[in-house]
Amino acid sequence: MRPLRASGWSLLACLLASCAAEEAPRVELPVRVECGGVIGAEASVTTDLGYEVTITDARIALGALVFTVAGEVHTASLMETLEGLLVSRALAHPGHYQGGEVTGELNGDYAIHCAPDHGRELGLATLIVGTYTAANFDLERGSEALGLSTEDALIGHTAWLEGTATRDGETVNFTVTIDSPLDRQLVGAPFEVTITEAAAGWLAFRFEIEDDLEGDTLFDTVDFAALDADGDGELLIGPDVAAVEDAYNAVRRTFQTHDHLRVAYESGAD
Numbered sequence: 001m002r003p004l005r006a007s008g009w010s011l012l013a014c015l016l017a018s019c020a021a022e023e024a025p026r027v028e029l030p031v032r033v034e035c036g037g038v039i040g041a042e043a044s045v046t047t048d049l050g051y052e053v054t055i056t057d058a059r060i061a062l063g064a065l066v067f068t069v070a071g072e073v074h075t076a077s078l079m080e081t082l083e084g085l086l087v088s089r090a091l092a093h094p095g096h097y098q099g100g101e102v103t104g105e106l107n108g109d110y111a112i113h114c115a116p117d118h119g120r121e122l123g124l125a126t127l128i129v130g131t132y133t134a135a136n137f138d139l140e141r142g143s144e145a146l147g148l149s150t151e152d153a154l155i156g157h158t159a160w161l162e163g164t165a166t167r168d169g170e171t172v173n174f175t176v177t178i179d180s181p182l183d184r185q186l187v188g189a190p191f192e193v194t195i196t197e198a199a200a201g202w203l204a205f206r207f208e209i210e211d212d213l214e215g216d217t218l219f220d221t222v223d224f225a226a227l228d229a230d231g232d233g234e235l236l237i238g239p240d241v242a243a244v245e246d247a248y249n250a251v252r253r254t255f256q257t258h259d260h261l262r263v264a265y266e267s268g269a270d
Contacts, residue, residue: 024128025128025129026127026128026129027126027129027195027196027199028124028125028126028127029124029125029127029195029199029201030122030123030124030125030202031065031122031124031125031203031204031205031263032119032120032202032203032204032205033112033114033117033118033119033120033122033204033205034118034119034204034205034206035058035112035114035117035118035205035206035207035208036114036117036118037206038055038058038114038209039055039056039057039058039114039115040054040056043209045209045217045219046217047165047217047221047222048216048217048220048221049220049221049222050167051165051166051167051219051224052166052167053163053164053165053166053209053217053219054163054164054166055161055163055209056162056163056164057114057160057161057162057163058113058115058160058161058162058207059111059112059113059114059152059153059154059159059161060111060112060114060158060207061109061110061111061112061139061140061141061142061143061146061154061157061158061159062109062110062111062112062138062140062205063108063109063110063137063138063139063140064105064106064108064109064137064138065105065125065136065137065138065205065263066104066106066135066136067105067132067134067135067136067191067263068100068101068102068103068104068132068133068134068136068191069100069101069103069130069132069133070100070131070133100134103127103128103130103132104125104126104127104128104195105125105126105127106122106123106124106125106126106203108123109138109140109145109146110122110146111142111146111147111148111152112207114207121202122205127199128195129195129196129197130195131193131194131195132191132192132193132194132195133191133192134187134189134190134191135189135190135191135262135263136185136186136187136189137186137189137261137263138184138185138186139158139180139184139185139186139256140158140180141156141157141158141179141182142154142155142156142157142158142160143155153177157178158178158179158184159176159177159178159255160175160176160177160178161175161176161177161178162174162175162176165219165222165224165225167224167225170233171233172224172227172228172233172234173233173235174224174234174235174236174237175236175237175238176237176238176248176251177236177237177238177239178239178251178252178255179239180255180256184256186257186258186261187258188258189258189261189262189263190258190262191262191263191264191265193264193265195265199265199267200267200268201265201266201267201268202265202268203263203264203265203266204263204264204265204266205261205262205263206261206262206263206264207260207261208260208262209260211259213259214259218251218255219251220250220254221250222237222250222251223247227244227247229243237251
């Protein structure tokens with residue numbers, strides 16, 4: 001599936017050229033990292049258990065982004081056929097698949113470091129002109145192939161987060177590592193925008209620790225103090241730590257929804 005996805009737009013151009021007298025209008029828009037806003041005390045959130053959580057560092061391994069226009073999954077069309085070729089049917093979790101036709105894409109795999117990489121351009125996404133409804137993300141694992149050193153905290157992981165959780169005057173310093181299944185795809189992140197031939201802005205990739213629609217946070221249900229069994233104020237939440245298995249599964253499950261990974265069109269206009 002990966003080689004087909006990597007060459008998806010070449011295939012798309014070929015099929016469009018053979019099936020229509022004129023190619024559908026398309027535009028290229030840069031995709032930029034805009035997740036620096038989650039870092040620091042000014043971005044702190046309060047969880048359902050009353051912890052004030054501050055992220056001090058965040059890294060994410062991201063794969064291809066695809067963009068969809070409204071449409072039924074069973075509709076027989078050229079783009080629906082291409083969707084089967086370009087995008088795996090893996091679901092982030094039941095109930096969040098949004099049917100649609102894939103008409104935009106940014107290929108590649110990327111290691112994102114939220115604060116240092118703020119404003120970094122990942123590449124140019126190609127989008128056919130139309131009204132879009134959703135974006136899908138591939139979740140990857142950090143590796144040297146992404147330009148990481150062997151000592152990088154993201155190596156082998158989908159996400160690496162570091163921060164503090166404070167309640168009743170007591171603070172726990174925590175590290176969270178998230179390992180998504182290989183080739184996992186997050187499906188149906190809101191991307192409601194009409195792309196015209198005159199579009200001249202950019203697409204912003206964002207990681208958010210609080211869902212701005214419902215107010216849920218990435219760390220809801222996590223009792224940091226209770227998990228810090230030895231009381232030293234240091235906590236590791238990861239896939240290989242049996243004592244925090246429930247907390248790890250809760251954070252990973254929430255991370256793999258479209259509540260905390262988003263893409264938005266920015267026109268650049270005041």
